Structure formats: structure tokens, C-alpha cells
Amino acid sequence: MSSQVTLSLNSAFRVAPVRRRTFGAFVEHLGRCVYTGIHEPDHPSADEHGFRTDVLELTRELGVSSVRYPGGNFVSGYRWEDGVGPVDQRPVRHDLAWHSSDPNTVGLDEFMTWAKKAEVEPMYAVNLGTRGVQEALDVLEYANAPAGTHLSDQRVANTGAEQPHGIRMWCLGNEMDGPWQIGHKTAEEYARVATEAARAMRMEDPDLELIVCGSSSSAMPTFGAWENTVLTEAYDFVDMVSAHAYYSEKDDDQASFLASADDMDHFIDAVVATADHVRAKLKREKRIMISFDEWNVWYQHRAESRPPSGDDWPVAPVLLEDIYSAQDAVVFGNLLISLLRHSDRVASASLAQLVNVIAPIMTEPGGRAWKQTTFHPFALTSRHAKGEVLQVNIDAPRFENQRFGSSSSADAVATWDDESGDLALFVVNRDASGSLSLGVDLAAGGFGELELVEALTLHHEDPYAANSADAPDTVAPQVNDTVVVEDGRLRGELPAISWSVLRLRRTAA
Numbered sequence: 352m353s354s355q356v357t358l359s360l361n362s363a364f365r366v367a368p369v370r371r372r373t374f375g376a377f378v379e380h381l382g383r384c385v386y387t388g389i390h391e392p393d394h395p396s397a398d399e400h401g402f403r404t405d406v407l408e409l410t411r412e413l414g415v416s417s418v419r420y421p422g423g424n425f426v427s428g429y430r431w432e433d434g435v436g437p438v439d440q441r442p443v444r445h446d447l448a449w450h451s452s453d454p455n456t457v458g459l460d461e462f463m464t465w466a467k468k469a470e471v472e473p474m475y476a477v478n479l480g481t482r483g484v485q486e487a488l489d490v491l492e493y494a495n496a497p498a499g500t501h502l503s504d505q506r507v508a509n510t511g512a513e514q515p516h517g518i519r520m521w522c523l524g525n526e527m528d529g530p531w532q533i534g535h536k537t538a539e540e541y542a543r544v545a546t547e548a549a550r551a552m553r554m555e556d557p558d559l560e561l562i563v564c565g566s567s568s569s570a571m572p573t574f575g576a577w578e579n580t581v582l583t584e585a586y587d588f589v590d591m592v593s594a595h596a597y598y599s600e601k602d603d604d605q606a607s608f609l610a611s612a613d614d615m616d617h618f619i620d621a622v623v624a625t626a627d628h629v630r631a632k633l634k635r636e637k638r639i640m641i642s643f644d645e646w647n648v649w650y651q652h653r654a655e656s657r658p659p660s661g662d663d664w665p666v667a668p669v670l671l672e673d674i675y676s677a678q679d680a681v682v683f684g685n686l687l688i689s690l691l692r693h694s695d696r697v698a699s700a701s702l703a704q705l706v707n708v709i710a711p712i713m714t715e716p717g718g719r720a721w722k723q724t725t726f727h728p729f730a731l732t733s734r735h736a737k738g739e740v741l742q743v744n745i746d747a748p749r750f751e752n753q754r755f756g757s758s759s760s761a762d763a764v765a766t767w768d769d770e771s772g773d774l775a776l777f778v779v780n781r782d783a784s785g786s787l788s789l790g791v792d793l794a795a796g797g798f799g800e801l802e803l804v805e806a807l808t809l810h811h812e813d814p815y816a817a818n819s820a821d822a823p824d825t826v827a828p829q830v831n832d833t834v835v836v837e838d839g840r841l842r843g844e845l846p847a848i849s850w851s852v853l854r855l856r857r858t859a860a
């Protein structure tokens with residue numbers, strides 16, 4: 352017999368409007384993300400710029416809103432100038448972060464062309480590892496200044512277009528707290544250079560949206576203290592602080608892995624608390640928002656994540672090509688639930704990454720592109736989350752796990768679009784021990800009369816089942832025909848380890 356879960360929702364329980372930027376992703380010069388990922392001039396589907404149109408189509412289908420570029424760890428040793436101008440004159444460089452060679456055939460201008468085709472907003476990271484304020488200003492001038500300056504005229508000459516790129520979101524370096532980062536800094540050192548870069552960039556354009564590096568993970572020994580030091584100095588010059596988190600099943604501890612979103616919730620709450628502590632200390636009105644610009648499931652300790660070594664500096668090696676299971680997709684969908692639930696403070700998020708590298712989209716060089724299991728919760732949430740995010744009250748049994756003690760078997764968030772009358776409920780059963788019987792009282796929610804439009808569930812009898820190029824639909828959402836709306840009540844069965852989207856529409860006020 353399955354356990355009961357009761358969800359309470361009300362159109363008045365509003366968190367914040369759904370932000371399109373929650374559905375961002377990330378393209379780094381890493382492994383096969385760029386080369387043979389988004390860009391492969393010899394591929395049968397390549398367009399006139401060498402971009403794979405099969406990947407462009409999947410990116411649009413995924414519903415990606417913004418894309419962070421060009422790194423990641425890569426950016427901390429990157430010279431942006433290497434990637435602009437005539438392609439045949441661009442230098443090949445060693446990328447120290449991933450022990451690879453970069454031919455630089457894709458750079459800022461190509462990325463902007465791709466972003467337009469993919470219909471995504473760009474988010475650009477500057478190098479504050481080996482470089483500093485001047486280079487940040489240079490790339491800003493190159494990208495955004497109207498024609499008539501030294502660097503903007505180079506852009507016009509290189510692209511043949513007068514129009515500036517108009518990039519609004521800029522990351523001030525990447526994971527500068529991490530000892531693995533090229534040019535790693537103490538909080539004080541980073542606070543200085545980030546504040547000066549931000550101040551100077553605002554002199555060029557006061558309307559930029561600037562993201563200062565928070566901790567690379569909440570497990571860092573400096574977590575909290577880092578945010579405090581950095582924000583205390585940079586507060587007036589930045590809009591967002593970054594957060595990064597990756598989850599994986601460790602030591603066969605499936606239960607803790609299934610509850611990963613509890614960690615994301617705590618992480619976000621802790622960063623908000625620290626940012627608001629600095630706000631109080633400095634007596635400021637403005638609130639700093641979070642850019643959760645790297646999040647995903649990532650099996651970091653597997654061989655897939657080991658960079659080449661020694662004399663081997665390959666171009667576009669197979670790196671971080673994790674294959675995701677049904678269970679990974681459920682945890683992943685739950686992480687998106689957590690991000691949406693925090694839409695009052697998470698102003699932007701980027702799934703790391705988009706293609707081949709810990710990615711929802713995989714490609715074969717010269718061949719097929721296919722969807723990983725994680726593609727589905729992302730695409731469906733991006734497509735159906737509309738209007739306002741609603742807080743959901745969850746009354747569910749709990750399951751024991753080592754990491755958190757105990758966690759709720761069910762987790763959920765809803766969105767409500769008053770104008771169209773669309774209600775979407777995103778819900779997970781993250782308990783491996785059995786199915787849950789869901790009950791939601793809709794009559795008292797102030798939604799008017801609702802009918803069921805669609806109920807889709809992602810689940811597989813084998814939680815470790817995955818997709819592949821040959822079997823791309825092994826794990827995909829299926830219609831859940833146990834879900835019904837009767838007498839103002841929604842009910843249905845949620846199988847163990849499943850993610851669902853339940854869509855309803857108002858039929859009468």
C-alpha cells in the first residue's frame with residue numbers, strides 16, 4: 352500500500368514571478384562542449400558558421416534562457432583576444448585548467464552568433480585569475496561599446512556589423528576561492544580585484560548586471576566567511592553573488608543522494624542570510640541576489656572527469672561525459688524545484704553544462720545528437736513554469752538518510768498564471784521504498800474550477816537505466832493515467848523515485 356502525501360496550495364501563496372533566467376545553461380571551452388558540441392563545421396547539419404543545427408534545435412527545445420560562457424575554470428587562464436579576428440590567424444593555446452589545447456576557432460563573436468540562433472541571452476565571464484581590471488574593461492569595450500573606439504572598431508571589422516553585442520550579465524571571474532583555480536585568491540585579494548573591476552566596468556556602463564564569485568561549493572572551509580568578506584567590499588558595485596553545487600550518489604548512499612535538494616535549499620538560505628547580514632551591516636536598501644550559475648548532478652570522481660596529463664594536450668578530449676540515469680534525472684528535477692522555490696532570491700541560474708560535458712544534450716562527432724534523461728525535467732519545467740511561483744505545503748512521510756537525518760518523501764513547487772489560468776505542479780517522489788498517493792485540495796486554492804490538461808511522470812523500474820544514442824528514449828516522461836481531478840481534488844500515484852509535472856487549467860472562475 353502506498354503512503355499518502357497531501358499538498359496544499361493557494362493562488363495567494365506567491366513567492367515571486369517565474370524568472371526566465373532560472374533556465375540558463377553553460378557552455379565552457381571544456382572537453383567536447385564547444386568543439387564537436389555546439390560547433391562542428393564538417394558535420395552534415397552544420398550551418399554556414401559551422402554550428403550544428405541539430406544541437407541548436409535541441410537547445411531551443413530544452414527551453415534554455417541564457418548561456419554562461421566561456422568558463423568555468425577555463426576562463427581563469429583565457430585571453431579573450433585569442434578568440435577574435437580572422438580564424439586562420441588565431442593562436443593554439445594550452446588550456447591549463449583541463450590540460451587540453453584550444454585552437455580558438457570559436458570565440459566571443461562566434462558565441463554571440465550562436466546565442467542569437469539558439470535564442471538565448473549571453474552571460475560572459477571575465478578572467479580575474481591571470482588577468483585583471485584592464486582586460487575586463489577591454490573585453491567589455493570590444494563587446495559592448497558603440498563603434499568609434501579602438502576595440503569596438505575591431506569588433507565591427509571582425510563581425511561586419513555595427514551593432515554592439517549588448518551583453519548585460521557579466522561574471523567577475525570564476526570560483527576564485529578554489530585552490531585549483533588558476534590565479535586562486537584569498538577572499539581579501541579577490542574582493543579587491545572584483546570590486547575594482549566592477550567599479551570600472553560600471554564607469555563604462557552603469558546598467559550592467561555584475562556577478563561576484565561566491566564560494567565554489569558550500570563544503571568549502573571558507574564558505575560563508577568568503578561571501579561576507581567579498582560582499583562587504585563589493586556590495587555597492589554588484590547585483591548578484593554566484594553559487595555552485597554538484598551532487599552525486601556517493602558510497603552507495605542512495606537515500607542521501609535522493610535528498611540532495613535539501614542541501615540546495617540550505618545552501619541558498621545560507622547565502623541569502625550572509626548577503627542580508629552584509630546589507631544590515633552596511634545599512635543598504637538594495638538586496639544582493641543569487642546567480643546559481645553552476646548546478647547539476649556530476650560524478651566528479653569517475654574516470655570521465657580525469658583530464659589528460661603529461662605530454663598529451665588534445666583538442667576537445669572526451670571529458671566529463673557523464674551518462675545520466677533515471678534516478679539522476681529525478682534528483683535533477685528536484686534541484687530545479689528548489690531553484691524555482693527560491694525565485695525571490697535566485698535571480699539567475701545556469702545548468703552546468705549544455706552539450707557533452709555533464710550535459711542534457713550529447714553528440715557523436717559527425718553523427719547523432721541525443722537527449723539524456725535530464726533533458727526532460729529541464730525542458731518540461733522551462734516550458735510549463737509560468738506566471739507566479741507558489742509555495743507548496745507538503746504533508747508527507749519522511750525517509751531516513753545519512754546526510755540529513757530524515758527528509759520528506761515528496762517535494763514540490765507550483766506555478767500559477769492568473770491570466771491564462773494555467774497551474775503547473777512539479778512534484779517528486781524521492782523515496783526509494785514505494786509509491787506515494789498524492790492528494791491536493793484544489794477547491795480551496797482560489798484558482799476557480801480546474802481541469803487536468805496533462806500528467807507526465809519520469810520514472811523507470813530500474814533507477815539506473817539511462818539513454819544512449821542507440822536507445823535515446825529508454826527513460827522519458829510517460830503519461831500518468833492514475834492522475835485525475837474529481838470534486839475539486841487532484842489525486843494520483845507517484846511511483847518510487849519519480850519526477851512529475853501535473854498541468855491544470857481554469858475552466859470557470
Ligand code: AHR
Nearest residue numbers: 379423424425525526703
Ligand atoms: O562545470 C565544470 C567545472 O566545475 C567548471 O569549469 C568549474 O567552474 C567547476 O568547478
